[in-house]
Amino acid sequence: MARNNKLLLMKKSGTSSPAPSAGNLEYGELAINYHADVSTIYFKDSANSVKSIVDSTKSASVDTATALAIALG
Numbered sequence: 001m002a003r004n005n006k007l008l009l010m011k012k013s014g015t016s017s018p019a020p021s022a023g024n025l026e027y028g029e030l031a032i033n034y035h036a037d038v039s040t041i042y043f044k045d046s047a048n049s050v051k052s053i054v055d056s057t058k059s060a061s062v063d064t065a066t067a068l069a070i071a072l073g
Helices: 062-072
Strands: 010-013 030-033 040-044 050-054
Touching: none
Parallel strands: 010 030
Antiparallel strands: 030 040, 040 050
């Protein structure tokens, strides 16, 4: 594993907005949405995809959130 001088890169949001795009995150950077309706942690993987970690009692995907955001405009 490559060493990085940065301890933690993080973005946060308290709105019910959709997942961040890959262009908004650095590789391995965390984006946390703490809004009660969409509490999710996102990160960008080495394939330039945004992945999410969600509460095990909820089911969500970045693709679903992105599609919904596009549909709602």
